Amino acid sequence: MKSVLYSQRLAPYFFILPFLLTLLVFWLVPVGRSVVMSFQEVLYGQSTFIGLDNYERLWRDQVFWTALANSIRYMVLTLLLLVPIPMVLAAIINSRIGSSRIKGFFKASLFVPALTSVVVAGIVFRLMFSETESGLMNQVVAFFGFGPVRWLREDLTGLFALLLLALWRWAGVNTMYFLAGIQAIPNDYYEAASLDGAGKVQQFLHVTLPGLKPTIVYVTTISVYGGLAMFLESFMLYAGNNSPNNQGLTIVGYLYRKGIQENDLGFASAVGVVLLVLVLAINLTQLTATGTFKKESAR
């Protein structure tokens, strides 16, 4: 007994046991159940195996493809916005430009949106992008001489509102990640670079950027997942799961509609399984390509 308790070999496993247990109970078991349910027709107290029927329906389902396309489009665009912009912001905050007091205030205020509830933010954005002339965004475009825009009824303007919400909400968090990453880069590198005659821009490109690689990989990974799993933002912005021509419908939105709004839990499970496979495929490819899985020494 004593040898087990004092075993050097077992200690690490003991310490990660709580995590493993939660992962198992709250993650692996539900995932397993979903996979099983995706082959069933689930009704109250009775589930029947129907083979691949749910997946077949999914394959022929126009709305699912719309939702998938919407999610992928959103994911790609958020990646394009939420990696470079926060990175540049972090570099500016870390540089010697501007007074530190203003930067401190900026740092704090940048993070505030992440602390607000998406529900509240979504409602505020919905009112801002209201199609009436008195809506905030319509007053802004009217200032530049454009007529009232029916923001949330048109595909691209609706997407714009969604992206703006994402940018507003997540830019601060990503900036913090990048700031931490930048501060972890030893100052010696910059000194050496400046001795070699590198300017600020060159230092950013050749010292900061390579030094930030682990942060970039991390931020990209969570953004891919976050983009594909986006639901609440669209749900709040469109005041529910229904948007004109399903322009705001995402994969998770479709899962929610099918499973919880139309009581077709088997089919919804199939949607969930497809989402899981998709996210895993993208992230594993990306992580392998960036060398995350290689051994420390080999990097």
Added chain:
Amino acid sequence: MHFRRTLATALATGLAVSALAACGSSSGGDGESDGEVIEGAEAPEGATPLDMWVFAELHADVYDDMAVKWNEENPDRAIDLNVTVYPYQDMHDKLLLAVNSGQGLPDLADIEVNKFSNFVKGDNPPLVDLTEAAQPYVDDIVQARLDLYSRNGKIYGYPTHVGAFTAFYNTELLEDAGIDYTTITTWDDFAEAGTAYHEATGKAFSVSSTGVFFTEPLAIAQLGGQLFDDDGLGDVAVNSPEVVEAMQMFQDMQETGALATIPGGSPDSEEGYGAINNGDYAAIVYPAWYTSRFVDYMPDLAGKVAIAPAPQIEGSDTLTIGGGGTGTAVPVGSEHEELATDFLAYAKLSLDANVAVWEVLGFDPVNMSVWEDESVTHNPDNKFNEYFQTNLFDVLNSVQGGIGHFESFSNENLPTVDNWFRTVTLNEVYENGTPAQDALDQAQDDLQNELGQ
């Protein structure tokens, strides 16, 4: 050293808190959907507690009144009714999860008609059979409304109102444009008046909704059509001739300027109330319960609005149908099923309950004896009677024999079809100008796919 450890602890705590916060915010905003508990009157000692979920606060007022009356009449079976009001979508989602898992069920719940089919799918629906408890009242109740919440001959929910479609005309605007609403009987008259109004004022006469699929089913029913095969009970059939004809009729009206879309997507939305209150639309064809929206949200129109029968199709026996609705049900597994059922029958079907439905909510009650009681319907102090130029019940009684039941409303796939129209088809027809036939053919194709039919 000591300082550094404190700092590390603080950082770790911060991280943990923000990680938890992130979990909380991504889990669907549960914190925001906590319902509001309505404190009713004090219940007598030893009363049985009953939990009830509703999605409209006004409904809670009626149930609370009825609980007090029930306790007076049945002191030996007293109840302590706790009504919780949730937002519409949240309540249905929560209830669906509750009946699926069998956990955390209320004893009574309001279920909106478009959601009702979700709860009666399969061979053993999770709702209690209410047929027997309805027997004492059933002769006075509009059968079509009981049918709406019945499956295989069993009643699973009690209706709240008839919701007969009526027309609401802003007489001030119409007089200015030289239009007399009393001459409008058919949809053709309606279209004609609409075109004339549009030519005189440049504004839209009435509304084409993209956010709700409401007025179109009325015309489809009047034309004798359905949204599904087998008289509305079979597979989806949204490109049948009657549906196409109805959609075409509305699309034509849109083209002449008689109809226009409305901010918010339907007259029953906050932006919509604002536009109607503003005088942007002169006529609304909507179920009778829309009276409450006028009184509550459009105070500027008091005394200017007349209620009239909904436009008709010439020669059709169906003059109007019930639109919208709420069926109140008892979920299987409630500890006090029997008491809940008996109370529910009393609170929804009795004469007292139906008088309250009119006086508190302004709805057209399902108990027809109320419709004939002039002391109730023509009470000059009633806020609804004060608001409108004409009496709702005069209008309803004039079409009483022609209230049809639209079977498609009880089809188990209605939620999917309704959803499809509200997100795609109505937008195609009213916003993008896709010909009705094409939009409906497409809808039929896509819906068959989606439903696997």
